Every structure is written in C-alpha cells, then in structure tokens.
Amino acid sequence: MVESALLAFGVLVVLLTLGVPLPYCFGGGIMVMVFVGGATMKGAMLWGFGQLSSPVLLAIPLFVLAGTIMSSSGIAGALLKFVDVFVSRIKGGLGVVATVSCAIIGAISGSGLTGIAAIGPILIPEMERKGYPRAYATALIANSSILGLLIPPSVTMIVYGWVTDTSILACFLATLGPGLFIMAAFSATNLVWARKFPLVLDAPVSFGGFVSEASSRALIAVPALVMPVLILGGIYGGVMTPTEAAAVSVIYALPVGFFIYRGLTMRALFDAGKEAGTAVGAIMIMILFSLILSQMLVLQNAPQALVDTIFGFTTDRTLLLILVNVMLFLLGMVVNDITAIILVAPLLMPLMQAIDVSPVQFAAIIGVNTAMGGVTPPYASILYLGARIGKVKVTQVIRPAMILLVVGYLPVVFLTSFWPSLSLAIPTFFGY
Amino acid sequence: MMDRLFKIVLTGLLLIVAFFQAVQVVTRYVLEIPMMGLEEMLIYPTLWLYVLGSVNASREDSQIRANVLDVFLKTQRARLKLAVTAEVISLGIVAWLTWWGWDFFRYSLRVWKESPTLYVPTFYSDCAVFIGLLLMTLWTVKSLIKHVRVLAAHNPSLDAEVNNG
Amino acid sequence: ANLKISHVRPQGAQVDKDLRVFAEQVTQATGGKLKFDLFPANALGDYTVVQERISVGAVDMALQPVATGVNKRLQIGALPYLATDWPSAKRVFGKGSPLRAAMEDLYAKQDITVLAAYPVYFGGISLNKPPVNPGDPDAKKGLKLRVPPIKSFQLLADSIGYIGSPLPFSEAFTAVQTGVVDGVIGSGAEGYYASFRDVTKYYLPMNTHFEVWYLLINGEVLNDMDKADRAKLEEAAATFETSRWAAAEADQAGNEKKLQDAGAQLVPVSAEALAANARNARAQVWPEIIKDMGEAWARPIVDSVTK
Numbered sequence: 001m002v003e004s005a006l007l008a009f010g011v012l013v014v015l016l017t018l019g020v021p022l023p024y025c026f027g028g029g030i031m032v033m034v035f036v037g038g039a040t041m042k043g044a045m046l047w048g049f050g051q052l053s054s055p056v057l058l059a060i061p062l063f064v065l066a067g068t069i070m071s072s073s074g075i076a077g078a079l080l081k082f083v084d085v086f087v088s089r090i091k092g093g094l095g096v097v098a099t100v101s102c103a104i105i106g107a108i109s110g111s112g113l114t115g116i117a118a119i120g121p122i123l124i125p126e127m128e129r130k131g132y133p134r135a136y137a138t139a140l141i142a143n144s145s146i147l148g149l150l151i152p153p154s155v156t157m158i159v160y161g162w163v164t165d166t167s168i169l170a171c172f173l174a175t176l177g178p179g180l181f182i183m184a185a186f187s188a189t190n191l192v193w194a195r196k197f198p199l200v201l202d203a204p205v206s207f208g209g210f211v212s213e214a215s216s217r218a219l220i221a222v223p224a225l226v227m228p229v230l231i232l233g234g235i236y237g238g239v240m241t242p243t244e245a246a247a248v249s250v251i252y253a254l255p256v257g258f259f260i261y262r263g264l265t266m267r268a269l270f271d272a273g274k275e276a277g278t279a280v281g282a283i284m285i286m287i288l289f290s291l292i293l294s295q296m297l298v299l300q301n302a303p304q305a306l307v308d309t310i311f312g313f314t315t316d317r318t319l320l321l322i323l324v325n326v327m328l329f330l331l332g333m334v335v336n337d338i339t340a341i342i343l344v345a346p347l348l349m350p351l352m353q354a355i356d357v358s359p360v361q362f363a364a365i366i367g368v369n370t371a372m373g374g375v376t377p378p379y380a381s382i383l384y385l386g387a388r389i390g391k392v393k394v395t396q397v398i399r400p401a402m403i404l405l406v407v408g409y410l411p412v413v414f415l416t417s418f419w420p421s422l423s424l425a426i427p428t429f430f431g432y
Numbered sequence: 433m434m435d436r437l438f439k440i441v442l443t444g445l446l447l448i449v450a451f452f453q454a455v456q457v458v459t460r461y462v463l464e465i466p467m468m469g470l471e472e473m474l475i476y477p478t479l480w481l482y483v484l485g486s487v488n489a490s491r492e493d494s495q496i497r498a499n500v501l502d503v504f505l506k507t508q509r510a511r512l513k514l515a516v517t518a519e520v521i522s523l524g525i526v527a528w529l530t531w532w533g534w535d536f537f538r539y540s541l542r543v544w545k546e547s548p549t550l551y552v553p554t555f556y557s558d559c560a561v562f563i564g565l566l567l568m569t570l571w572t573v574k575s576l577i578k579h580v581r582v583l584a585a586h587n588p589s590l591d592a593e594v595n596n597g
Numbered sequence: 598a599n600l601k602i603s604h605v606r607p608q609g610a611q612v613d614k615d616l617r618v619f620a621e622q623v624t625q626a627t628g629g630k631l632k633f634d635l636f637p638a639n640a641l642g643d644y645t646v647v648q649e650r651i652s653v654g655a656v657d658m659a660l661q662p663v664a665t666g667v668n669k670r671l672q673i674g675a676l677p678y679l680a681t682d683w684p685s686a687k688r689v690f691g692k693g694s695p696l697r698a699a700m701e702d703l704y705a706k707q708d709i710t711v712l713a714a715y716p717v718y719f720g721g722i723s724l725n726k727p728p729v730n731p732g733d734p735d736a737k738k739g740l741k742l743r744v745p746p747i748k749s750f751q752l753l754a755d756s757i758g759y760i761g762s763p764l765p766f767s768e769a770f771t772a773v774q775t776g777v778v779d780g781v782i783g784s785g786a787e788g789y790y791a792s793f794r795d796v797t798k799y800y801l802p803m804n805t806h807f808e809v810w811y812l813l814i815n816g817e818v819l820n821d822m823d824k825a826d827r828a829k830l831e832e833a834a835a836t837f838e839t840s841r842w843a844a845a846e847a848d849q850a851g852n853e854k855k856l857q858d859a860g861a862q863l864v865p866v867s868a869e870a871l872a873a874n875a876r877n878a879r880a881q882v883w884p885e886i887i888k889d890m891g892e893a894w895a896r897p898i899v900d901s902v903t904k
C-alpha cells in the first residue's frame with residue numbers, strides 16, 4: 001500500500017520534470033494508484049468535483065478579477081503612486097509593501113491563495129517596473145500569500161479547532177505571532193536581497209516637497225482608497241463575508257475604472273476576464289486531480305502509515321518535534337492543508353500531550369507547516385497560481401521562492417516548535 | 433475568433449458570479465430578506481468558469497508546467513523531442529481521465545440529482561467535467577500534431593545558433 | 598478488505614466512540630472476518646458526497662445525516678417539529694414506524710441499506726446577541742440566523758420570526774464573529790459546542806427539529822456478505838440503535854451543560870412557547886416541503902406519525 005503511494009509520488013515528480021502540464025501529472029499519479037495500487041475511480045470525479053464547489057475557493061477568481069481590473073484601470077496606479085510617496089526612496093520598500101499587503105489581505109480572508117490572487121496582478125508588474133526581477137516579485141508575493149492562513153481568520157484553524165476540540169479563537173490567535181514574525185522575516189530578507197537589484201529610486205526630497213507630493217497624490221487616490229476601506233470595513237463591520245467582499249470589490253472597480261480613472265475599456269475588461277478565468281481554471285483543474293489523488297492515498301491509510309513509520313522509533317522530545325515538522329512538511333508536499341489537518345492532527349494529538357505541547361501551540365505548529373505546503377512542490381497551488389498570474393515559468397520562480405522560504409519561513413517554523421511563547425503569548429493575553 | 437469567444441464567456445461567467453454575490457449582500461444587509469438558493473445557483477457558473485478556464489489554458493498552450501528537464505537540454509531538437517514526449521504522455525493521461533469524465537457524465541444523467549432548495553439539476557454543472565476534459569484532449573492532440581510537424585521540419589544545423597544566441 | 602466507514606464528527610466525539618464499540622463487537626462476533634476502517638471528520642467527503650459514494654460502492658458504510666439531493670422525498674424526516682419530545686421522537690423515527698419504512702425504501706432505491714438509526718439531538722438556536730421574544734414566533738426579532746443549505750431550515754427560520762441567511766459552513770464562524778449574522782440555526786447543543794462555542798452567548802433549546810443519522814451500507818456489499826456474518830452485523834446494528842436511544846437524552850443534556858461551561862447562557866423555553874413555535878412551523882413550512890415531496894406520497898406518512 002505504502003509502496004504504491006510512493007510509486008505514485010515518484011511518477012508525479014518524473015512527469016513534472018518532463019514538462020507534462022500539472023493537472024495531468026496528478027492524473028498520472030492517479031493512474032498509478034488505480035492500476036498498481038488497486039484504488040478505484042468509481043465515484044472519484046463525483047467526489048473531486050464536489051470538493052471544487054467548496055465556497056473556500058469561490059473568492060479566488062473574484063479576487064484575481066478585481067486585482068486585474070484594478071491594475072489595468074488606473075485604480076491600482078493611483079493607489080501605488082500614493083504608496084510610492086512613502087517607499088520610493090527606500091531600497092526594497094516596494095517589496096515590504098507587497099509582504100505587508102498580503103498580511104492585510106490575510107486579515108480578511110481565510111485562504112492562502114487570496115494574497116497572490118488579489119495583490120499579484122497589481123504589484124508584480126509594478127515591482128518589475130521598479131527594477132525587481134519578475135520571478136523574484138512573484139516568489140515574494142506567493143510566499144507572503146501564505147500569511148492568509150496565519151493571520152486570522154483561517155480556514156485551516158477552523159478545521160483544526162473542530163477536529164481537536166480546541167477553541168477556534170485560541171487557534172486563530174496561536175498562528176498570529178508566527179505570522180507576524182514571518183511577515184517581518186520576509187520584509188527583512190527582501191530589504192537585504194533588494195540591494196542586489198538595479199532598483200529605480202526617487203531622488204530625496206525636502207519635507208515640504210514630501211507633504212505637497214503626498215497630499216496631491218492622496219487626493220487623486222481617494223476613489224481608489226475607498227476600495228480597501230470598503231473591503232475591510234465591510235467585513236469587520238459585519239456587512240459581508242470575505243467572498244462577498246471580493247465580489248463587491250469587482251462591482252466597485254467597474255464604474256471607478258470606467259468613469260473616474262478611465263483606464264478601463266471594454267477590451268481591457270474582456271482581457272482581464274480571460275486572464276483571471278484562465279489562471280484560476282488552470283489551478284482549479286490541478287486542484288481537482290490533486291484532491292482525487294490525495295483521497296486515494298487517504299483511502300489506503302497512507303497518512304497514518306507515514307505517521308506510524310516516523311514515530312515508531314523515538315521518544316526524545318526535541319527529536320520528536322523535529323520529526324513532526326519533517327512529517328508535516330512531507331505531507332504538505334502531497335496533500336492539501338485541510339486534508340492534512342483532518343487526518344494527522346488527531347493522530348499526533350496524544351503524542352503532543354505526552355511531550356507537553358499544548359493543543360494551542362500544536363495548532364500553530366501544524367498551521368505554519370501546512371500553510372507552507374502551498375508553496376512547496378509538487379503540490380504548490382499558491383506558487384503555481386503565482387507563476388500563472390506573474391506570467392513567469394514555474395522553474396524560474398521556484399529558486400527565489402525556496403530561498404525566501406529557507407531564510408524567512410523555516411526559522412519561524414522551528415521557533416514555533418521550540419519557543420512556546422511565540423504561539424501562546426497572544427492567546428494567553430486574551431484569556432485562552 | 434476562438435479567443436474572442438473565450439474572452440466573452442469567461443468574463444461573462446465571472447461577472448455573473450460577482451453580481452450574484454453582491455446581490456446577496458444587498459438583500460441580506462440592506463433589505464433584510466436574503467434570497468434563498470442564491471449560493472447554490474452560484475455553483476453552476478463557478479464550476480463552468482473553472483472548467484472553461486482550464487480548457488482555454490489548453491487552447492493557449494498555457495497550462496502550468498514545471499519543465500525542470502528543459503532547463504538542462506542544450507539543443508532545440510532535444511527540447512522539441514522532450515515536448516513531443518510530454519505531449520504524448522499528456523494525451524494518454526487526459527484521454528483516460530476523459531473516459532472517467534464520461535463515466536461521471538452518464539452517472540449524473542442517470543441519478544439526476546437536484547440542488548437543495550431550488551431543485552435545479554446538478555447535471556448542468558456536472559456535465560462540465562466531461563465536456564471540458566474532452567476539449568482539453570482535442571487541444572492536446574492539436575498541439576501534439578503541431579510539435580511533431582515542427583520536429584519533422586527541424587534543421588539540426590540551426591541548433592548551433594540557438595545555443596550561441 | 599476492511600469495510601470503510603465514514604462519519605461526520607471528529608475522532609473522540611461520542612458518535613466516534615459509539616461506532617468504534619460497534620465495529621469492535623462485529624469484528625469479535627464474526628471471529629475477525631468483518632473488520633472496519635473508520636474515517637472520522639468527513640475525511641471521505643461531506644455526507645452528501647459520501648452518500649453517493651456508498652451508492653456507487655466506492656465507500657462501504659457511513660453514519661451520517663440524510664442527503665436529499667438524489668431524492669427530495671428524503672426530506673421527510675427533516676420536517677421541523679415532526680417530533681416534540683423524546684417519546685414522540687422514538688415513535689416517529691424508531692424501528693417499524695411508517696416514516697422509518699419510507700426512509701428505508703428511499704435509500705434502497707439508491708442501493709443503500711439502512712442498518713440502524715442514530716438519534717442525535719433536538720435542534721436549537723445559537724445566538725451571539727441577546728434573544729428577542731423567543732417564545733413568540735410571530736414577533737419579528739430582527740435577528741439574522743445562518744441557515745444550512747437545506748430548504749426546511751431556511752423556511753423554519755422565517756416561520757418563527759428570524760431572518761434566515763444562507764451562508765456556507767466554512768464562513769459561518771467568522772460571519773457570527775463579525776456580526777454578518779447574529780446566530781445559527783440547524784444544529785443542536787452538540788454541534789454548536791463543537792463548532793461555535795466561542796461565538797455562542799445564548800443557547801435556545803427550541804426543539805426545532807429532531808436530528809437523526811443513519812448507519813448505511815452499500816446494498817451489494819451487504820448481499821455479498823456471508824449469511825452468518827451478515828446476521829451478526831445486523832444484530833450488532835440493532836444493539837447499536839437500542840443503546841443510542843437509551844443514551845441520547847442524557848447525551849444532549851451533557852452537551853447543553855458543556856455549552857454552559859463554555860460561557861453560553863441557556864435560555865429556557867416554556868411548553869407553551871414550544872407549542873406556539875411548532876404551530877407556526879407546521880403551518881408555514883410543512884405544506885411547502887410536502888408539496889415538493891409529492892402530496893399523495895408524503896401526506897399519509899406525515900399524518901400517520903403525527904396522529
């Protein structure tokens with residue numbers, strides 16, 4: 001059973017290397033499970049297609065469309081010109097804006113795909129214009145997009161709270177500390193890395209010049225600034241859900257783009273629609289087949305086998321925590337975050353209790369690890385969507401993405417495991 | 433022509449989805465009479481959007497790939513051979529998946545499941561799987577033929593220039 | 598191969614424990630010939646998908662709510678206030694009742710056999726804001742409740758004075774937290790404790806509906822089974838149901854207690870208030886759903902269990 005799972009994984013990687021389109025790579029893995037592993041395709045399409053209609057995914061195409069319309073209509077331009085007043089004289093400033101924007105988007109959405117979907121179409125071209133390599137800009141935003149799962153709310157934490165009988169609010173707060181650290185780590189890494197790029201910086205300006213520049217650009221940006229206010233206010237004011245906010249931002253962007261900034265034309269709208277639809281479609285069909293494949297692994301108890309194999313031979317606390325991270329990392333390579341949590345959290349819970357890791361800290365550990373799964377190939381849906389939106393090759397974006405991950409993300413993963421306060425301080429402050 | 437069609441259909445589907453969602457905010461928050469069955473109706477354009485978006489990616493030959501091997505190949509001819517190999521494999525896989533899409537198509541037609549409140553048959557979205565995969569298969573065939581032709585007409589002596597260029 | 602059983606609650610939940618006991622009994626009684634793999638927490642898909650997967654034979658068994666997509670007549674058990682107290686619940690949903698027979702028939706059409714019923718709880722309302730006139734179904738409360746995508750619940754919320762707001766489950770928690778909706782309807786103390794306890798300030802045990810899950814098995818799997826094994830399985834299933842009927846009421850009280858311990862205020866509802874709410878729901882929801890199911894088919898069954 002484990003053998004066929006490994007073979008399926010191997011075939012998946014080989015097909016990927018050959019340049020077979022990603023959905024078919026997962027299709028190849030499925031064929032291995034069927035012809036070698038004895039899995040059945042009966043009802044598999046039914047199951048997979050049912051998963052695709054999940055409301056969690058519904059906001060993604062809308063956010064991509066909103067971002068693309070904003071980008072081509074002049075709305076994003078006005079916003080960026082305003083932001084530029086503050087960062088255009090700092091080397092790497094725009095990269096920090098990208099990361100922080102993803103964190104802010106993360107505070108309204110519970111999915112890891114939203115940041116790249118909404119921010120990517122706007123900031124990738126802008127960063128390139130300012131001298132960042134396109135692949136780097138894509139990698140930075142895709143990686144920062146994971147913050148959507150760490151800054152509350154988060155779909156994975158809702159699922160974790162449910163399967164482990166832990167307070168969902170406590171779980172939300174548990175990943176906040178690591179999330180903020182990761183945001184800081186990405187920003188810092190970006191500031192260092194950006195020194196290597198031939199960035200276009202504005203000349204220094206006097207304070208008076210700065211103020212007049214800021215106020216004149218702010219005035220132009222007002223209709224554009226209404227957009228984030230509308231989204232954040234709408235969600236936190238209890239008017240709408242994040243998915244609805246995505247739709248409202250599309251509806252708002254249309255007249256503003258057509259009549260106020262006038263950058264939007266019918267042609268540009270149809271181009272944006274096709275871009276957004278194609279990017280999202282390509283990702284969703286990949287997700288469909290990857291879900292079917294991971295469901296076949298689930299039916300054969302492969303995740304349980306993985307846990308048993310890894311935890312058979314040690315009781316040392318440090319080693320166990322490292323192994324938990326390694327195992328979650330491996331799992332994140334093949335199944336999506338929610339599947340991983342549903343299957344593995346209850347299996348690991350007794351082990352965590354035995355080594356005195358609280359359920360809330362474990363929420364953060366499992367949260368940072370499974371979130372990372374979105375950018376680690378072969379199942380790297382966030383990275384792939386980034387490549388599609390940024391129009392760069394996956395092979396080009398993987399390198400900077402992995403470097404950012406190792407420098408900015410991995411240290412926080414280990415801190416989360418070995419420094420309980422990082423995840424527990426905020427929940428404790430709020431009384432959990 | 434085909435490009436125009438996809439532009440209109442994909443944009444139309446997205447705007448329908450956005451419009452439905454926005455309507456729900458108004459009916460719930462402003463009018464305080466949320467519309468029943470709106471979210472279940474949303475699923476139909478959404479699923480068609482996913483499928484047709486992917487079909488368009490196949491048509492434009494812009495499905496996401498991670499062709500790691502390609503980076504290491506020196507000659508244009510070797511790259512073309514790799515592309516043909518990848519396409520033959522893709523064709524085998526997508527054709528097999530299409531067969532199972534057909535199986536799902538027939539199943540959905542037979543059980544004729546309905547949505548929970550408005551009783552709209554789910555067949556209208558379920559059938560997208562088969563239709564989409566079939567179109568993806570056809571475009572894979574087309575792109576395979578194209579690459580085989582290019583490979584057959586390829587002059588190996590040009591490779592030197594490619595490498596230097 | 599081991600029989601795969603799906604269910605809808607996390608590992609360690611009461612239903613999970615009960616199912617493990619059942620599985621263990623069958624395995625022992627058949628001398629290890631029937632073994633089971635449990636898949637908790639919807640790991641094989643939500644109950645609507647799993648029901649179809651059982652029907653096509655991709656999953657063997659499940660313990661879960663009724664999915665009505667393939668046949669809308671399966672909604673019959675979901676009518677609000679079909680049962681109003683535990684004795685009537687047993688009469689309506691228990692073995693041998695006309696409704697139970699109808700359910701078994703409908704499932705059989707999907708090649709699914711009902712092995713047992715699993716009474717779960719009486720439904721209630723979870724609120725994040727103070728209740729408004731809970732006893733008077735005609736009072737417009739101005740409170741929005743998240744309703745699941747099930748027609749009878751959407752109609753129910755409106756019939757007892759709330760504003761029913763359909764929202765996906767994955768967005769429900771945050772929606773209550775931010776105030777998009779003021780509470781949730783469609784589940785009971787157990788479900789609210791598991792998924793909404795951080796945002797449940799008040800719990801109203803309104804007995805809105807009686808939640809019953811069914812232990813299902815693919816018909817072919819059952820028929821292909823050795824006769825003696827099958828008898829053992831059915832015997833264990835009967836015991837499983839009987840012991841659950843005996844334990845369900847106390848279990849519900851336990852879950853209400855857990856909600857209170859988590860900080861929710863239990864708002865008692867008088868018998869008159871319950872009767873008034875039931876009257877409204879029956880007058881406004883039943884005709885609509887009965888019409889959907891087919892008057893000629895549904896009416897006699899409903900009449901025979903509510904007499």
Ligand code: NA
Nearest residue numbers: 106109148153
């Ligand atoms: Na978030």
Ligand code: NA
Nearest residue numbers: 332373376379
């Ligand atoms: Na991954």
